[in-house]
Amino acid sequence: MIDIKHFLRQNSLRPTKQRVIIANYLFDGVNKHVTAETLSNKLLKMKAGISLATIYNTLHDFYEKGLLKKLMINSERIYFDTNTEHHHHFYSKKDQKLIDINVDMKVSGLPKPPKNKKIKKIEVLVHLDN
């Protein structure tokens, strides 16, 4: 707990009760992909009475400090990823689950980007059938 408080302070975030609970859950060493809804459900199970507004605020605050990555996989909700390294994903639409691909993948045969545009990042999404 003291670690998390330090961690939050180091990232210019006040270690409030709610942030400590959320950070303890998100940054427990196991990478996670959450939406506001899945996080809210998890926190409900943990009997942490944190409002949805705070959950949205906190996810964005963490995102702005670079502690989370935002993933636009699905047009109906935003996923946040605790793995902030550049990586790729398996995605099961059926399960609404993401799985990290940390292996060094290489994309070959990429054409040149259009004039005056630079490539920022290449994202590979591997859709799973079932």
Place this chain on the structure above:
Amino acid sequence: MIDIKHFLRQNSLRPTKQRVIIANYLFDGVNKHVTAETLSNKLLKMKAGISLATIYNTLHDFYEKGLLKKLMINSERIYFDTNTEHHHHFYSKKDQKLIDINVDMKVSGLPKPPKNKKIKKIEVLVHLDN
């Protein structure tokens, strides 16, 4: 125009005035990426008074007949793609624009999918900086 009517009938779609206008625009030979909103704006410019409800209905009808592909690039709107071949994209967030990558790209170093899961398709999205 007669071609489009045939085309719609061949796809079990009644060639109504609105569908003919929209299909003529979408399937004019130039691949397009549209959202309900961009399509609506385009139709407004063409003085075609087609309601938003019809635009949504038509995009979904065309999608269900396999005439359009749905792209989940951005969590705030759905893109429909007239290029129904398997292909990849450059994406400029700033311009909100997609550009097809039809070249044969190869992804190497892909790990095996999780147990009991099969790869359905690999999607590469190349984010552009500006």
Place this chain on the structure above:
DNA sequence: TATCAGTTTAGAACGATTCTAATGTATTGA
């Protein structure tokens, strides 16, 4: 411990999309 900037919260607002149900139209078979 008072102060105050930053935080939490309920609920309103928002925006893309979907739904509803009334009206309109393409199709078809007599």
Place this chain on the structure above:
DNA sequence: TCAATACATTAGAATCGTTCTAAACTGATA
């Protein structure tokens, strides 16, 4: 040809994830 009918269009309401608002609260600082 032209009703009958099935399907399509539409305005506006509803939905749902997310963001905003503004009032109450709390952590940090002196």
